[in-house]
Structure formats: structure tokens, C-alpha cells
Amino acid sequence: MTDTTHTTQAPDDADILLSVRGLSKQFLTGSGPVKAVEDISFDVRRGQIVGIVGESGSGKTTAGRCLLRLVEPSSGKAIFDGVDLFSLPEKALRAYRRRLQIIFQDPYSSxxxxxxxxxxxxxxxxxxxxxxxxxxxxxxxxxxxxxxxxxxxxxxxxxxxxxxxxxxxxxxxxxxxxPELIIADEPVSALDVSVQAQVLNLIQELQRELGLTMIFISHDLTVVEYLCDEIVVLYLGRIMEQGPARSVYAKPRHPYTRALLATAPVPDPNVRRERVILQGDIPSPLDPPSGCVFRTRCPHAIAACAETVPTRETVGPGHSVACIRQAELAETYQD
Amino acid sequence: MAMSTPNADNHPDALADDIVLRAEDLRTHFIMGTRTAKSVDGVTLTVRRGQTLAVVGESGSGKSVTSLSIMRLLSHPGRIVGGRLLYRMRDGGVVDLATLSDKRMRAIRGKEIAMIFQEPMTSLNPLYTVGDQIMEMIRLHEPISRHEARIRARRMLELVEIPAPDKRLDQYPHEMSGGMRQRVMIALALACNPALLIADEPTTALDVTIQAQILDLMRRLQREIGMSILFVTHNLGVVAEIAHEVAVMYAGRVVEQAPVHDLFARPRHPYTKGLLACIPDAKRDRAEDGTRKMLNPIPGSVPSVLALPAGCAYAPRCPLAEAHCESVPPDLLNASPEHLTRCWRHELL
Structure with missing residues (x-):
């Protein structure tokens, strides 16, 4: 894979608890293969909360389940404390299952x-x-x-x-x-805001007091901005942008991230944001666009976007973007 | 539902000219044997002509029962047991929807007042094409031919910005995405040009980028058609985007109604203030170095509608509550001429 942000070897940084490299998952359906998750790489540092955000079909839930092997990944590595979880035989995996736990959106069904x-x-x-x-x-x-x-x-x-x-x-x-790592899949999405605040406080207390590391999967950009240290933005199974939450929120560099942030409703009627309303629907994962998967809804797409899958380019410390036009667009973004 | 209060139509002066709908002390209860769920227990709110009133509340606040009461679509054992629902017809006459006959209500639904829901499939029939459903709606209220109705239906799909409307007319709802189905439901609701649209969480099930499209569409349609909207939601962010006025519901009552800017700038009910403080806001809740401050949740939980407190229903959770609040339910007070609150102590806010 081409990835200028991270090396493809297991990182030697002792702070890193989980290192995901090239995670892909294909499902075989009656209508053909679906690439639910395609070549995802990111690191999770000890004690941090990493947010994975995306809309329907972004692959965020599948990615989380692959890490626990509740869904078997098609390829890639997940180095947890020096061991690749994806290559462990079932029996050896059991010991690791204790160290990684999951919290679901709907506790009633779980x-x-x-x-x-x-x-x-x-x-x-x-x-x-x-x-x-x-x-x-x-x-x-x-x-x-x-x-x-x-x-x-x-x-x-x-x-x-x-x-x-x-x-x-x-x-x-x-x-x-x-556990050392908790994967929380939309844990507060079904809750009323007053209850959501109680549970978010609980999550933070636990994180601080027990030294937990967390992957927080959510579609709610407001909650993620508040809670997360790092953020990974997914669209149709691919990473569009990732980096420190503060940097991504302050200076989103991918047109999709910008659109997401511009359309997330903010409880302040005085906020007059740049309105980036994306046209059309999210394409079917059965038939994703060629090249950049976002190009069919991107206001900045050009012919070249259909040709190649964009590689991730570093735009700041730990901050990378998969967009071939990111450099020229960056100039138009200054506000 | 059969209501027998007389004088249903005799309120010619009860509504100011710019008001389309006014609920006065509406009470809708669900009576189950010896138990009574007071889901709506004193709702007073006003929808102004050409404006959007957002009704916001958490689960169980009574916001959806309020909208179903206005449409008179309550299911058994729900019943309007008190209050008035004054509605100004397009011909200028004022009716009380709470006591109108079923027959007259049928003529009002769709033509005067239409409703859209969170899940479009609750109003779309999976067995009929989208075109047939819109045509049927039009022909229910207007004596026009199938051919004319199809032309109108096509125009409705164009109005809600559905690409390739001719093709879409002959498609079934399941052949469309969630966002597209929501557009079809809006087209169906607007087919007979209603004066009031009741939208119950219409964007809650949608992704944010699709939600933005639908909110944009609703704003544009309101500008062009001049309809009034009662928009039910739990999301204060959506409220800030779409509303002219806001009514905040808690435990079956409207506890505050105000123009949107006034409400967010200075909420005059402790519940509204508490709700706003609950929503994470990185600018407020994270320091320069990224350190998070804890959120300020509202303590406790919502009271059961089966056993509401005697006084103010929010008193058990309220930081301002005193003995008086616990014994006497607050009147709807004017914090300012346009800002109503059910709080005895609103001056402290």
C-alpha cells in the first residue's frame, strides 16, 4: 500500500497499543462482492480515544468488528501489544479477547x-x-x-x-x-441528550481512572470533537482523512470532511457556516465509483479523480488526507 | 374518535390573523383500566403563518402525541380529554380540531394539514408505485382525471428535486434510497398544497449529508409555497437550523416557547438551559491543550407520565426548585412579550 503517514512495519513506538495496517474486508453477497472496508491503517495510542466517523455504508462498524474478529477480516494486520490479532489461531485469540472488549449501540439487543x-x-x-x-x-x-x-x-x-x-x-x-482496549460502537447514539451526557461522563471517568484506551465509532461529529484525541474519517470503506481531532476540526482538508462538518447541525442559530450541501446519495458499496470513491459527490472533482485511488498525503503532524487536489484546494480553504 | 363538545366552529375571534394553529391547554391521555398515562397534559403552543415552529423534547415528552393529536391520528386508548386545537382554514374560518367530526377531519387531513414521519415507509405503501400514491392523494381531494393527476404528480417530484421524475413515478418505494423516499413522502404530503405541514422527526433516520439536503429542501419549499411547519425533533442542532420559533416540551407540557434566537441566547426555563448544557461543545468543553471538561448532565431522570409530580414536573431535577415549585404547577408566564415559560423562578435565569 502507499501510505506516506505511517510505515508498514509494526511501529516500535511503545505508546502504541494497537496498530492497524491495510485492513480490508470483503463480503460476498448475492449481487457480488462488497468491499466494506478497504485498506485502512491507523494507530491507537495508550490512553487515547480514537474516533472513527462516517455515514451509512462507511464501514465503521465492520472495521470495529474486524478488530475483535467478530467478523473475520479479508486481509491486513492488527498488531496489538506486539501480536498480530488477525493471524492468531482461534485458541490463542481467546486470551486476547479478554483484553479487547466491545460496547454496542443498543444494549438491549446485546x-x-x-x-x-x-x-x-x-x-x-x-x-x-x-x-x-x-x-x-x-x-x-x-x-x-x-x-x-x-x-x-x-x-x-x-x-x-x-x-x-x-x-x-x-x-x-x-x-x-x-480490558485494555474498548471498542465502543455508537454507544450513546440511541440515548436522549441528557442521558447521553451522563454516559459520556462515565466513559471519561473510566478512561482516566482505569487508563483505558478506546476506539469510539460514531456518526455524531459533535460528540467526537468533544471526546476524541484522534479521528479517522471513513467514506465507503476508505479513509478520507485522519489526524489529531483538533487539527482535523480546525482545518479539515478533505472535501468530504469539510462537507460533513458544514452539515452537522450545531445548536446555535447564529452560526452561519459555509453551506456545503453534497448532491445525491451515498453510492452503493456494491458498485463504488472508480478512483476516489467520493468523487461522484465531490464539488471539486475533476476527470483525474476517476483515474486513480488517491494516496494519503501528510498535511500536518499526524494529519493525512487522501485527495489528489488537497494542496491546491488548501489555498481556497483559508477563512 | 367521537367528541361531543358543541360550538366546534364558533371561535371566529379566537385566533390572531397571523396564527395558523394554536393549541390551548391540550390534554391527551391514554386510559388503560385504572391507570392513566398523561402523555400530553397541558400543551399550549402557537404556529404562525409561513413560519416553522420546532417542538423539541426528549423521549416521552409528548411531542409526537401532540402532533398525532393535531392530526387526530391517535390510536386506542389515546384520547383528547381537554383543551382546544384552533386551526385557521384557508378560507379564513377557524375550527377546533379537538372536537371536529371524523368526516370533517378527513377532509382536512392532506388538504389543509399534512404530516410526514421519521420513517417514510409508515406513509408509503410498498405495493403501489410512487406515482400511483401521489395521484391517489390528489384525486382524493380534487376531481381531476388520472392523466391530469399524473402531470401534477410529476410536477411534485420535480418540486422536491427528484432526478428523472418520469422514471421515478413508476418505481416502488423499496427501489429508492432513504433520502429519496423522504423526498417522495414530502411530495405526497404537499400534493394537495396544505397550509400546515407537520413533520415528525423527518430527518432523524438520515445521514447528516442527506439530512442537510432535506432541511434545505424544506426551507426552500416554505419560502416558495408559504406553508407553515410544525417540526417535531429531539435535536437542538436541527432546531437551530430550521426553526423560527421553538416550543420545548417536558413531561407532557410545553415549558417554554420563544423565537429561536431568544431561546438559544437566553433560555428562560431551567430544563432548556440544562439541555443546552448537556450537548458537548468542544469550544466550551475543551481547553486550549485539548483537556476535556466533564459535561453537566441533568441529574435524575424524566418522571413517568403515569405518576407526574403535583407541582412543576421538572422540580425534582431542577437546581432552582423551592417548596412552592413542588406544590404548585407553574402557569405559562411571560418572560418577555414573545417569550413564554412555565417556571416560577424564570427571573433568576
């Missing part, structure tokens, strides 16, 4: 409705043989307290909780096995 909370959390503890008897009981109560619930909640079923409380149960279950 919590067994016929199990009490005690058993939902206990099952995770048992699977990895982490505690037994009284210690197990104490651990369950500790986890419930840690996520803002109370020990009495242990005997309840998921349907007895509100959406925010269920998400807390999902977080407690993920924490039960003392």
Missing part, C-alpha cells in the same frame, strides 16, 4: 433478556475464570457501583432498566474482564 444482570456480568467473569464465589459476587457489585448503578440492580433483568441504565450494564459487562 444483553440476554432472560438473564439477570448478575449473570450477564458473571458470565464474562466466568468465561475468563477471573473470580469465584464471594470474590465473584463482590466483583459484580463493585462493577455495578463503578458504572453508577447499585448492587441491588444485580437481581434485575435488562427490561427493568432505562436505555441509559442498560448502557451502563453493557459497560459493566465490558469492564468485568479488565
Amino acid at each position: 444483553l440476554n433478556p432472560r438473564m439477570r444482570v448478575r449473570d450477564i456480568i458473571g458470565e464474562a467473569i466466568d468465561t475468563h475464570g477471573l473470580a469465584k464465589g464471594a470474590a465473584r459476587q463482590a466483583r459484580i457489585e463493585e462493577l455495578l457501583t463503578r458504572v453508577g448503578l447499585s448492587p441491588e440492580h444485580a437481581s434485575r433483568y435488562p427490561n427493568e432498566f432505562s436505555g441509559g441504565q442498560r448502557q451502563r450494564v453493557g459497560i459493566a459487562r465490558a469492564l468485568a474482564v479488565e
